[in-house]
Amino acid sequence: MKFIAITCTILFILVKVCHAGNEVIVYTSEDKIFSEPVLQGFEKKTGIKVRAIYDTEETKSTGMANRLIAEKDNPQADVFWSGDPVRPALLEFKGIITPYFSSVAADIPRSYKDEGGHWTGFSARARILLYNTNLVSMDEKPLSIFDLTKLVLRGQVAIANPLFGTTSIHMAALFIILGDEKAKKFMNDLKANGVKIVSSNSEVRRLVARGEVRVGITDTDDANVAIKEGNPVKVVFSDQSGIGTLIMPNMVCLIKNSPNQENGKKLIDYLVSRDVEKSLAFAMCAQMPLRYDVRTPADVLTIDAVKGMNVNYHDVAKKLEEIGEFLKQWAGY
Numbered sequence: 001m002k003f004i005a006i007t008c009t010i011l012f013i014l015v016k017v018c019h020a021g022n023e024v025i026v027y028t029s030e031d032k033i034f035s036e037p038v039l040q041g042f043e044k045k046t047g048i049k050v051r052a053i054y055d056t057e058e059t060k061s062t063g064m065a066n067r068l069i070a071e072k073d074n075p076q077a078d079v080f081w082s083g084d085p086v087r088p089a090l091l092e093f094k095g096i097i098t099p100y101f102s103s104v105a106a107d108i109p110r111s112y113k114d115e116g117g118h119w120t121g122f123s124a125r126a127r128i129l130l131y132n133t134n135l136v137s138m139d140e141k142p143l144s145i146f147d148l149t150k151l152v153l154r155g156q157v158a159i160a161n162p163l164f165g166t167t168s169i170h171m172a173a174l175f176i177i178l179g180d181e182k183a184k185k186f187m188n189d190l191k192a193n194g195v196k197i198v199s200s201n202s203e204v205r206r207l208v209a210r211g212e213v214r215v216g217i218t219d220t221d222d223a224n225v226a227i228k229e230g231n232p233v234k235v236v237f238s239d240q241s242g243i244g245t246l247i248m249p250n251m252v253c254l255i256k257n258s259p260n261q262e263n264g265k266k267l268i269d270y271l272v273s274r275d276v277e278k279s280l281a282f283a284m285c286a287q288m289p290l291r292y293d294v295r296t297p298a299d300v301l302t303i304d305a306v307k308g309m310n311v312n313y314h315d316v317a318k319k320l321e322e323i324g325e326f327l328k329q330w331a332g333y
Helices: 002-021 032-046 061-070 087-093 145-149 165-178 180-192 201-210 220-228 261-271 274-282 313-322 324-331
Strands: 023-028 049-054 079-082 120-132 157-160 196-198 215-219 233-236 247-255
Touching: 023 032, 023 061, 023 261, 032 049, 032 261, 032 274, 061 079, 061 087, 079 087, 079 261, 087 247, 087 313, 120 165, 120 201, 120 220, 120 274, 145 180, 145 215, 157 165, 157 201, 165 180, 165 201, 165 215, 165 313, 180 324, 196 201, 201 215, 201 220, 215 220, 220 233, 247 261, 313 324
Parallel strands: 023 049, 023 079, 157 196, 157 215
Antiparallel strands: 079 247, 120 215, 120 233, 120 247
């Protein structure tokens, strides 16, 4: 009996080790509807089992970043796939991630990769203005985020909670571009004009699509969903003759001292590949490839076709921490 018990214990350990060696654990803030098919493609190609933990729509990358920070001394994840470019920079500052230079990403523009190899970008979204064509004519459409403070749009603009997700990053970028004083004035003018603060970018999309507001600030993936659903909406890439709009690539990074480092590197190689950029361009999220020569649908732009804000993602990450208290007060927390 003792021999059998020992044998069973050894077999259990061997099975556990083999299983652990054939998996990779990824935390992701990219919407499950978009990220899950990509991760399934990796499983099919490599035979490596993916265990994915998804963030909520409301907290997005903020929640996953906080979880990774809490697990610093006992890492549970191998890879962080962030739907925004700033949370990985915050994790870099805190020593959560470790450098990995993927040879697959050699042709991705340098501005979307960390020089130290801590994170690598792929397929981007942009912050845009979404307007309801039944309520706003082509001649009346806003061309700049600063148009949203005009009296004609009083109570008719929606924005997601600036404490989370891409909205928080957008605000931090504005503080860098405009300076603190002008950025605070813009946000206070927006609030004075009756802006509706809602739970998420997808809720902004729904309000505009239903005509409950005329205009919303959201992301290109949410806008594309509204368009594909046949809603009376159109997109404006804001401030193309001025400060530009915020470009937000996905970022992927390797967690320091993670349980499956080699499989984590394989997943990163897969995520930053041309094939994944192409698949995300043709998916419902309609993300923009960072490579200029990746084929896209006619209605999806490549990154060189849009004037983006001239910001450094490290600087945006630092600014986001600096303005946290102001954003809480502005949002009423």
